Amino acid sequence: MTDVVFIEGLCLDAVIGVHAHERLAPQPLRLDIRMQFDTRRAAASDALSDALDYDAVARRLAEYVASTRFALVETLAERCAALILDEFGAERVQLRLAKPTALKSAAAVGVEIARARRSS
Numbered sequence: 001m002t003d004v005v006f007i008e009g010l011c012l013d014a015v016i017g018v019h020a021h022e023r024l025a026p027q028p029l030r031l032d033i034r035m036q037f038d039t040r041r042a043a044a045s046d047a048l049s050d051a052l053d054y055d056a057v058a059r060r061l062a063e064y065v066a067s068t069r070f071a072l073v074e075t076l077a078e079r080c081a082a083l084i085l086d087e088f089g090a091e092r093v094q095l096r097l098a099k100p101t102a103l104k105s106a107a108a109v110g111v112e113i114a115r116a117r118r119s120s
């Protein structure tokens, strides 16, 4: 089963970066998220309670990211992926975290990671 619930182009702001000027104010981030989740139950019931609610994920990430002040995109990406796996029951998550304004010479910089839920 490889059903995926995705969020494309989630725009969030965070204080993030290694340079002093990045510590002074939030900067824009773009997240692209693919969450592996069996969608058959939700499709059968047509009930949001059976789905991986991407609106709830987006709202929870916005709340969490706004509270962070990491140096590296790697750290924030890791924490966001863990939050999705732990709180929303996704089997796997692929997360791309980009800084569109960090480098004047680039359209964006960032990191892409893939993490799976650890079997207990």
Ligand SMILES: Nc1nc2c(c(=O)[nH]1)N=C([C@H](O)[C@@H](O)CO)CN2
Residues within 6 Å of the ligand: 016, 017, 018, 019, 022, 071, 072, 073, 074, 099, 102, 103, 109
């Ligand atoms: N692998 C990484 N390299 C760099 C990062 C990062 O988060 N991960 N961050 C910076 C600066 O904060 C840059 O984004 C702004 O000048 C440089 N390299």
